[in-house]
Amino acid sequence: MLSVKDLAVSFQTRRGTVDAVRGISFDLAKGEILGIVGESGSGKSVTSYALMRILDAGGxxxxxxxxxxxxxxxxxxxxxxxxxxxxEISMIFQNPRAALNPIRKVGHQIEDVLRRHARATRQDARAKAIAALRAVRINDAEARYDAYPFELSGGMCQRIVCAIALACDPRLLIADEPTTGLDITTQKAVMDLVRDLIRERGMSSILITHDLGLAAQxxxxxxxMKDGVIVEQGDPVQIFSAPQHPYSRKLVDATPRVGESIRSLLPPEDRKAELPHHVxxxxxxxxxxLTKTYRGSSGPVHAVKGISFSIKQGQSVGLVGESGCGKSTTSEILVRLMDATSGEILFDGHDIAGIPAQGFARNPRxxxxxxxxxxATDSLNPRHTARQTIADPLHRLGGLRGAKLATRVEELATLVGLPLPLLDRFPHQLSGGQKARVGIARAVALEPKFLILDEPTAALDVSIQAVVLNLLVDLRAKLGMTYLFVSHDLHVVRLLCDHVIVMKAGEIVEQGPAQDVMSNPQHDYTKTLLAAAPKPPARRQVA
Structure with a gap:
């Protein structure tokens, strides 16, 4: 169906020509799903944009x-x-909200595609658009036809993008990171849907992802792919059990699995003994x-419904659940960015729930x-250098000035593994992993007792995630911090946390030691979450 021979793609920039894809060749058979994996900048997306002839200016x-x-x-x-x-060829883009027109009803956006390709007339376009919504398993399709993107969840928007891509019965579907930012059960629902539709319609597909577990499944x-070239290809079991290229081995090793340690994600030469931590x-x-209620147009919305839990000093606690379950609301109340409707928060024996969020910035705690x-990109000021970002809390809350401030900033950069020459760069000049390090350095600058981590590695490549997670493990031991790790990646939570709290619809449905909850879940919802997690094939056997 598709044959690519010696494809090269270049971009003209102010610094000269950049060779983004360098002479790659591959074939795609009818009915086949091909996964293209690699880290940011490897040339995955550029390859697909070249096939669609939608390269950016200069490409x-x-x-x-x-x-x-x-x-x-x-x-x-x-x-x-x-x-x-x-x-003939359709594409599902990485960010569904960015791919949809925010001021146009989703049904009309499907109609646009149908009518452009003469698949519908003015008279039957609505009926065919609603049928396209039903095809991607959207409940109450007639009502959703009139919805705007901002009225829908991330998972629902991704289904709308799938509906648009599949509306004209294409023969080739390119899915570019189609599940980035989706929680684990929504990810499974979207990927199962795409796989089933491909099989039902006899299509072929290219799945572009940095999640090797997802590609394997x-x-x-x-x-x-690495640096614009194909370094290896084969069936998933072969790639995972016996990767031939050092880069493939690095990606496979960095993929979290059941029963392995956090250090096993790193290349062998970077592994060192874990520092002891004390709980x-x-x-x-x-x-x-703890309760948080909002006033909605159709009545009160209960985001958090009277939850109770405790975190011991030095403990790392995972807070897991789907989007909308109340994880982020809970964490924002705990860090005092938001006020609770009712309930108590005792921090180090003091009730801080009664201190208004607006006034907490001036509180000693x-x-x-x-x-x-x-x-990391959205949480950094684009006009501040890394140095200024890390210095900010030291200056505002720590009272440091001059040489002491400069010395402390460099100490923190060294602590989180950020090279000192990068301190004078702005966020847009840093990679995702480097920006994550700046955010962590800022957060630990004043050596807090309690650190809340809200999906800190969700947008990172797998090998960078491995480094950042190991950094967090080391910082917890060195600084004696207590963590609340908010995530929907159960493999990561298993590696990083001692204790797990599972939330659903604003309530805690299960909590306990991480190994107990992960290996023997009691609640059906916890079992559903664990079943939805991608399961990579067994790791290669080293002789």
Missing amino acids: TIAAGEATYSGIDLRRAAERDMRDIRGR YCDRIMV HDRPLVEVRN RAEIQMVFQD
Whole structure:
């Protein structure tokens, strides 16, 4: 169905020509699902944009051939490509909210595609759009037809994007990181849906992802890319059990699995003994009957419904559950960015729930409770250098000035593994992993007793995630901190946490020691979460 030969893609930049894809070749058979894996900058997405001929300004196909069902995609006229896009080859983009028009009803957006490719008339477009919504398993499709993207959850928006991509019955579907940002059960629902539709319709697909576990579960063949070239390809079992290229081995090793340690995610040469950490019997945080209620247009919305739990000093506690279960609301109340409706929060024996969130910035305990946010890019001031970002809490809350401030910033950069020459760079000049380190350095600058981590590695490549998670383990031991780790990645929680709290619809449904909850879950919802987690094939056996 698709044949790519010696494809090269380059971009003209102010610093010269950048070769993003360098002479790659592969074939895709009818009915096959091909996974393209690799880290950010490996050329995965650029390859797919080149096939669709939607490269950014400055990007060109410099060499090679791409043939789809006998059609030369490189040399086809733009008029012909407009006809091919959507009708023959469709694409699911990484960020569903960015891919949808925010001021247009989702039903109308599906109609646009149908009518552009003459698959619907003005008279039957609505009925066909609703049928497309039903095809992606959207309940109450008639009502959803009139919804705007902002009225829908992330998982629902991703289904809408799938509906648009599949509306014209394409023969080839390219899915570019289709589950980034989705919780684990929604991820499984979307991927099961895509796989089932591909089988039902006799389509082929390219799945682009940095999640090797996901690729192994859903793909017939995996292609590993690094620095614009294909370093290895084969079936999932072969790639996982006996990867041939050092880069493939690095990615496979960094993929979290059951029964392994946090250090096993790192390359062998970077592994060192874990530092001991001490958990005390005395609780540092006690939450009692915590409730958060919002006023909705159709009545009160209960985001958190009277939950209670405690976190011991030195403990690492995982808070897991799907999007909308109340995890982030709970963490924002604990870090005092939001006020609770009712309930108590005892921190180090003092009730801090009664202190208004707006006034907590001036409270002496502000320095003792800090947070690492989910999106390192959005949580950093784009106009501040890394140095200024790390210095901010030291200056505001620690009262440091001059040489002492400069010395402390450099100590923190060294502590989190951020090279000192990068301190004077702005966020847009840093990689995802480097930005994550800046966010962590800022959060630990005042050596807080309690650190809340809200999905700190969700957007990171697998090998960078491994480094950041190991950094967090070491910092907890060195600084004696207590963690609340908010995540939907159960494999990561298993590695990082001593204790787990499972939330659903604002309530705690199960909690206990991490190993007990993960190996012998008692609640059906916990069992559902564990069943939804991608299960990579067994690790390679080292002789």
